[in-house]
Amino acid sequence: MVNYRGSSLMRTSLTSKFLSRKQSPTAIALYIIFLFAFSIVIFLFNAGNIVEDKQNPIISHESHSQSQSQSQSQSQLLQVADEELWGAPSSHGLRPCVKPTSRYKAAQGSGHYLTVKSNGGLNQMRTGISDMVAVAHIMNATLVIPQLDKRSFWQDSSTFSDIFDELHFIKTLQGDVRIIRELPKELELVPRARKHFTSWSSMGYYKEMMQLWEDHQVIHVVKSDSRLANNDLPLDLQRLRCRALYHALHFSPPIQSLGKKLVDRLRMRSGRYIALHLRYEKDMLAFTGCTYGLTDAEAEELRIMRDNTKHWKIKEINSTEQRLGGFCPLTPKEVGIFLQAVGYPPSTLIYVASGEIYGGDARLLELMSHFPNLVFKEQLATEKELKAFAKHASQSAALDYIISIESDVFVPSYSGNMARAVEGHRRFLGHRKTITPDRKGLVRLFDELEGGQHREASSFSYLVRQIHKNRQGAPRKRKGPSPGIKGKARYRTEESFYENPYPECICSSKAV
Numbered sequence: 180m181v182n183y184r185g186s187s188l189m190r191t192s193l194t195s196k197f198l199s200r201k202q203s204p205t206a207i208a209l210y211i212i213f214l215f216a217f218s219i220v221i222f223l224f225n226a227g228n229i230v231e232d233k234q235n236p237i238i239s240h241e242s243h244s245q246s247q248s249q250s251q252s253q254s255q256l257l258q259v260a261d262e263e264l265w266g267a268p269s270s271h272g273l274r275p276c277v278k279p280t281s282r283y284k285a286a287q288g289s290g291h292y293l294t295v296k297s298n299g300g301l302n303q304m305r306t307g308i309s310d311m312v313a314v315a316h317i318m319n320a321t322l323v324i325p326q327l328d329k330r331s332f333w334q335d336s337s338t339f340s341d342i343f344d345e346l347h348f349i350k351t352l353q354g355d356v357r358i359i360r361e362l363p364k365e366l367e368l369v370p371r372a373r374k375h376f377t378s379w380s381s382m383g384y385y386k387e388m389m390q391l392w393e394d395h396q397v398i399h400v401v402k403s404d405s406r407l408a409n410n411d412l413p414l415d416l417q418r419l420r421c422r423a424l425y426h427a428l429h430f431s432p433p434i435q436s437l438g439k440k441l442v443d444r445l446r447m448r449s450g451r452y453i454a455l456h457l458r459y460e461k462d463m464l465a466f467t468g469c470t471y472g473l474t475d476a477e478a479e480e481l482r483i484m485r486d487n488t489k490h491w492k493i494k495e496i497n498s499t500e501q502r503l504g505g506f507c508p509l510t511p512k513e514v515g516i517f518l519q520a521v522g523y524p525p526s527t528l529i530y531v532a533s534g535e536i537y538g539g540d541a542r543l544l545e546l547m548s549h550f551p552n553l554v555f556k557e558q559l560a561t562e563k564e565l566k567a568f569a570k571h572a573s574q575s576a577a578l579d580y581i582i583s584i585e586s587d588v589f590v591p592s593y594s595g596n597m598a599r600a601v602e603g604h605r606r607f608l609g610h611r612k613t614i615t616p617d618r619k620g621l622v623r624l625f626d627e628l629e630g631g632q633h634r635e636a637s638s639f640s641y642l643v644r645q646i647h648k649n650r651q652g653a654p655r656k657r658k659g660p661s662p663g664i665k666g667k668a669r670y671r672t673e674e675s676f677y678e679n680p681y682p683e684c685i686c687s688s689k690a691v
């Protein structure tokens with residue numbers, strides 16, 4: 180749902196202005212004082228209450244040993260602060276595990292074909308395609324390379340091979356499912372069974388669907404998103420989903436190569452960086468009815484957009500309640516206050532993965548006043564390099580994806596398909612640090628700050644850090660449905676398989 184046409188010209192001029200400013204000695208002195216004050220806060224914080232993570236008690240050992248070493252000397256103290264900001268949570272020996280069990284067999288499926296229309300944005304398509312690999316395996320069918328969504332909000336004409344490495348996809352899954360580029364000529368005109376498969380279906384559902392083979396040689400799947408349950412599937416099927424998404428579905432060579440270049444350029448700028456998925460686009464705000472911090476005219480513009488978008492069912496939204504419930508994307512300003520409170524210094528390099536920010540540069544300035552070192556891909560890549568990506572939202576999103584996966588820290592300002600996919604992939608790759616803002620808790624603290632209740636910046640920072648202690652991407656099992664919700668609705672409340680493929684695709688070394 181994101182529109183990736185950014186106001187690149189504005190961004191370039193704005194940021195270069197900030198970037199070109201030399202750091203004055205006063206600024207450096209202030210920075211050192213800030214770091215010092217901050218490490219004291221950390222020291223007090225760690226030496227005091229160490230809150231046990233109930234879901235994941237293994238974490239607390241680490242905190243104990245850290246607080247001991249912190250009391251030794253000040254230089255070490257700074258180091259620990261640095262490690263807390265940039266270090267990945269401990270994986271506790273957990274590793275990716277995607278190998279099939281000894282019972283597993285490839286699907287031969289030579290006579291039956293599955294054609295797929297993959298819907299949604301880049302990450303909805305990626306996870307949907309991985310699910311379709313699993314569905315083809317259950318149904319013993321040959322999978323035809325999926326067609327990508329061209330009509331959706333994204334308006335991207337890219338084909339599968341523009342975005343993904345098709346040959347690699349086919350070859351990697353050779354031992355799982357037969358995949359072919361196109362339906363054989365003689366089958367092009369035979370009537371297909373057109374199916375809207377039920378959302379979050381079980382393996383049993385697809386076994387039943389195999390009855391369709393009695394009358395049809397080809398099944399056409401009209402939508403690929405969320406067609407397969409998150410939980411209660413055989414281990415081999417879950418691992419197949421991981422092989423499909425993480426091993427087989429690589430981006431095409433041009434995307435992969437530019438993505439790597441951009442990561443290298445970021446590393447050259449400062450060694451390490453935060454990737455911020457700043458979900459603050461017009462459609463998102465209109466959809467969620469979030470108007471906090473906007474002008475009346477802007478709020479009205481969003482209301483009209485919501486009214487006019489037929490497939491958005493909910494029209495009346497109380498923005499205040501929405502925000503207090505934690506259902507609004509953080510504003511750029513809130514993101515700035517948040518990251519500062521977590522302890523990132525103003526010089527931190529932040530890569531902004533996003534579409535066009537609603538309210539434009541004026542609103543972005545509210546983040547830049549805290550973190551002047553913001554970069555967009557328009558500043559990292561030359562015009563010539565980006566030319567091939569213009570008007571291809573999904574390819575552009577793929578660059579953001581690569582940069583987000585490779586970042587030292589990933590921070591999504593809102594949940595969504597991209598945030599979930601990146602978080603899950605980072606968990607899979609070794610629990611790279613992902614800080615997931617507790618939006619509900621933060622909004623309460625922001626309002627208290629606004630109301631003058633936190634006169635000490637350190638006490639505010641302490642509270643922010645406290646509620647994010649266990650939201651850093653450390654290992655934990657995928658969450659099941661919310662309690663008390665019955666029937667189909669509970670599937671909606673489960674944590675997505677691709678947001679956290681633990682335990683099926685992440686195991687302790689012993690268990691592999």
Ligand SMILES: *[C@@H]1O[C@H](CO)[C@@H](O)[C@H](O)[C@H]1NC(C)=O
Pocket residue numbers: 286287288289290291319
């Ligand atoms: C899968 O399909 C092949 C033919 O394409 C068939 O020989 C095999 O028995 C099928 N396997 C299952 C489990 O149905």
Ligand SMILES: *[C@@H]1O[C@H](CO)[C@@H](O)[C@H](O)[C@H]1NC(C)=O
Pocket residue numbers: 497498499500
């Ligand atoms: C929205 O909700 C808030 C908090 O519950 C309430 O104070 C306010 O009056 C509501 N606004 C409207 C327009 O209903």
